[in-house]
Amino acid sequence: xxxxxxxxxxxxxxxxxxxxxxxxxxxxxxxxxxxxxxxxxxxxxxxxxxxxxxxxxxxxxxxxxxxxxxxxxxxxxxxxxxxxxxxxxxxxxxxxxxxxxxxxxxxxxxxxxxxxxxxxxxxxxxxxxxxxxxxxxxxxxxxxxxxxxxxxxxxxxxxxxxxxxxxxxxxxxxxxxxxxxxxxxxxxxxxxxxxxxxxxxxxxxxxxxxxxxxxxxxxxxxxxxxxxxxxxxxxxxxxxxxxxxxxxxxxxxxxxxxxxxxxxxxxxxxxx
Amino acid sequence: xxxxxxxxxxxxxxxxxxxxxxxxxxxxxxxxxxxxxxxxxxxxxxxxxxxxxxxxxxxxxxxxxxxxxxxxxxxxxxxxxxxxxxxxxxxxxxxxxxxxxxxxxxxxxxxxxxxxxxxxxxxxxxxxxxxxxxxxxxxxxxxxxxxxxxxxxxxxxxxxxxxxxxxxxxxxxxxxxxxxxxxxxxxxxxxxxxxxxxxxxxxxxxxxxxxxxxxxxxxxxxxxxxxxxxxxxxxxxxxxxxxxxxxxxxxxxxxxxxxxxxxxxxxxxxxx
Amino acid sequence: xxxxxxxxxxxxxxxxxxxxxxxxxxxxxxxxxxxxxxxxxxxxxxxxxxxxxxxxxxxxxxxxxxxxxxxxxxxxxxxxxxxxxxxxxxxxxxxxxxxxxxxxxxxxxxxxxxxxxxxxxxxxxxxxxxxxxxxxxxxxxxxxxxxxxxxxxxxxxxxxxxxxxxxxxxxxxxxxxxxxxxxxxxxxxxxxxxxxxxxxxxxxxxxxxxxxxxxxxxxxxxxxxxxxxxxxxxxxxxxxxxxxxxxxxxxxxxxxxxxxxxxxxxxxxxxx
Numbered sequence: 001x002x003x004x005x006x007x008x009x010x011x012x013x014x015x016x017x018x019x020x021x022x023x024x025x026x027x028x029x030x031x032x033x034x035x036x037x038x039x040x041x042x043x044x045x046x047x048x049x050x051x052x053x054x055x056x057x058x059x060x061x062x063x064x065x066x067x068x069x070x071x072x073x074x075x076x077x078x079x080x081x082x083x084x085x086x087x088x089x090x091x092x093x094x095x096x097x098x099x100x101x102x103x104x105x106x107x108x109x110x111x112x113x114x115x116x117x118x119x120x121x122x123x124x125x126x127x128x129x130x131x132x133x134x135x136x137x138x139x140x141x142x143x144x145x146x147x148x149x150x151x152x153x154x155x156x157x158x159x160x161x162x163x164x165x166x167x168x169x170x171x172x173x174x175x176x177x178x179x180x181x182x183x184x185x186x187x188x189x190x191x192x193x194x195x196x197x198x199x200x201x202x203x204x205x206x207x208x209x210x211x212x213x214x215x216x217x218x219x220x221x222x223x224x225x226x227x228x229x230x231x232x233x234x235x236x237x238x239x240x241x242x243x244x245x246x247x248x249x250x251x252x253x254x255x256x257x258x259x260x261x262x263x264x265x266x267x268x269x270x271x272x
Numbered sequence: 273x274x275x276x277x278x279x280x281x282x283x284x285x286x287x288x289x290x291x292x293x294x295x296x297x298x299x300x301x302x303x304x305x306x307x308x309x310x311x312x313x314x315x316x317x318x319x320x321x322x323x324x325x326x327x328x329x330x331x332x333x334x335x336x337x338x339x340x341x342x343x344x345x346x347x348x349x350x351x352x353x354x355x356x357x358x359x360x361x362x363x364x365x366x367x368x369x370x371x372x373x374x375x376x377x378x379x380x381x382x383x384x385x386x387x388x389x390x391x392x393x394x395x396x397x398x399x400x401x402x403x404x405x406x407x408x409x410x411x412x413x414x415x416x417x418x419x420x421x422x423x424x425x426x427x428x429x430x431x432x433x434x435x436x437x438x439x440x441x442x443x444x445x446x447x448x449x450x451x452x453x454x455x456x457x458x459x460x461x462x463x464x465x466x467x468x469x470x471x472x473x474x475x476x477x478x479x480x481x482x483x484x485x486x487x488x489x490x491x492x493x494x495x496x497x498x499x500x501x502x503x504x505x506x507x508x509x510x511x512x513x514x515x516x517x518x519x520x521x522x523x524x525x526x527x528x529x530x531x532x533x534x535x536x537x538x539x540x541x542x543x544x
Numbered sequence: 545x546x547x548x549x550x551x552x553x554x555x556x557x558x559x560x561x562x563x564x565x566x567x568x569x570x571x572x573x574x575x576x577x578x579x580x581x582x583x584x585x586x587x588x589x590x591x592x593x594x595x596x597x598x599x600x601x602x603x604x605x606x607x608x609x610x611x612x613x614x615x616x617x618x619x620x621x622x623x624x625x626x627x628x629x630x631x632x633x634x635x636x637x638x639x640x641x642x643x644x645x646x647x648x649x650x651x652x653x654x655x656x657x658x659x660x661x662x663x664x665x666x667x668x669x670x671x672x673x674x675x676x677x678x679x680x681x682x683x684x685x686x687x688x689x690x691x692x693x694x695x696x697x698x699x700x701x702x703x704x705x706x707x708x709x710x711x712x713x714x715x716x717x718x719x720x721x722x723x724x725x726x727x728x729x730x731x732x733x734x735x736x737x738x739x740x741x742x743x744x745x746x747x748x749x750x751x752x753x754x755x756x757x758x759x760x761x762x763x764x765x766x767x768x769x770x771x772x773x774x775x776x777x778x779x780x781x782x783x784x785x786x787x788x789x790x791x792x793x794x795x796x797x798x799x800x801x802x803x804x805x806x807x808x809x810x811x812x813x814x815x816x
Contacts, residue, residue: 515800
């Protein structure tokens, strides 16, 4: 996986992010940490120019505003025209009709490279409706060792139907293009106590897609491994009295310091 | 106070936040640190669905936009209909006519469980007008040992008039339902050098209200003690060269690690 | 330079920020760290009241929205009427027509005290058009020891033409009023791996301008030295495994702890 990481550091891809205001600062710092370069813009009049100077586009519907949807569509169409990778992070799909419908609209109007979300969000998009417990995956719906087989079948069939990569993150992560499916077991449960690790991953994954255009599936999987491995590395540096704020910083620090060798050694995955 | 903290950790209340973009990330991480779960949404078309899946609503008017006011009212009415606790943090009331009038409008249109602000903001709402020195309390107007008696009389009468809990935070914190008044002496002055400790407290307090529906006054006071005690615990971990950025992280870490026992031992308050 | 820092600590200037949602939290914490006090507001109906209770105005066009432009103009005109310093940070000027034109419009409609940006942004404004590689300076266009002479001539002539102070930050920083030019060599290249150090500097610089109204050029230069020196001090505290997230916190901490003596000893500059 090492080359995917090294390509990001070498090419420093500029990523256009239309993302929520909760986690945006961490997304920017994670993009810098992994070797990319972030730019944020959601104003419809601004997004086409911004996307044009970037290499990839990350669309995240957390704290979605009606006025931003037009920006998402315009930026996405421009990115499609330029053959830039486009990632959709459907934060909270299933939590409201507005978010679900917006995600479905974006899937319809844009050619997406990756949809990355938790299992509830992905199931919502598959079904075209549904509910989630807020922005976090319904535990009953988590991918587990017990339901792994059927989960893989599900994500593969969704990826095939949509013609894009589906990345489901949780305790076990699945990344598939419909044909091959990466099953990734990096990460720690305490990462769920930090806001926005999913958003951060989406930003970083867009940088990986941008710097590795020939291998989108493997690049997306590599980004998932980097995030999870950073969570493990960061955890080792935690001291007595440290909590989720320090853990957040240490994870970004771990991404900043991770080498291709580290990733090669630490990534825990199989391909099915 | 221990049970109020433990109920939050046990019930993991989902809190809907309509809050400012300055401190929103910290609000989310504090909610996770205390055992709750945050979701942010201010788009009028989105808020009713989001509030419906949550247990409580936190409305904060810092960086207020005209378009968000409708979202605040809609979310608040839905929360009222569902008997969810609703907290108003009137950031900057008194600093502008727009903010003052919006806070007054929300007080009129919604049934609020708690109004939490600094003394200048609370006085502004009491008077229906006035000015503050920005978002921080006018020092001349602070609650002190000297003016404690009259301050308690003031907040009690305001709470009675409004029919809701009033929480005034500063060097000495007052939390009252018009009948009993908690006088809390936790915290450190250096907390004022971190942006958004008030916003963080409002988010956390909403989680406490949500997880302790039978005891809103005590739960609100417990949240104030948690914040102040976390400020004390965090301060003990400060090292030479550390400043407000590290202090911010250590406070969130301290909330993350605080147990019911810690709170029981560390809370400094009397009830008048 | 010591008096400029001490005036900020003594006068605690309240700074109105109309700034982007990516770096706004850090801007607020840096303002508190240096001794100022931040308030954020971009709603057109709110900004005039807010500016009126402040001492200075910081306008930053990152994540610009069409609706905010009116707020920027209204706040700027009120600040001009009150003789408050007004700083413009033209984030991404050159990256899109929308940003470039907005920056030019603000320059035309407002009396600016300082324009602070990277060399690409400043060149764009000088030319009235152009492109940049996102929000970071084009390396080919950096101020270097080799092109220092001509760079100074350029910024001096632009400052004279605009009748305001121009501050170009990068590896070498230039701050000029058209007559004298500070050439500043504090800072570290790793600061470029943190999002928003430029935005943070703009916020802090506005506090310096506000607290030192008789010496805007020297105060602006002092703020640049503080930021760079904080980057150096913070770097010395970095430990094995630390990365850009920790570095971000340590820089804010260093600003928090910096004394006038520290600045006097650590500032590396010449005046040409």
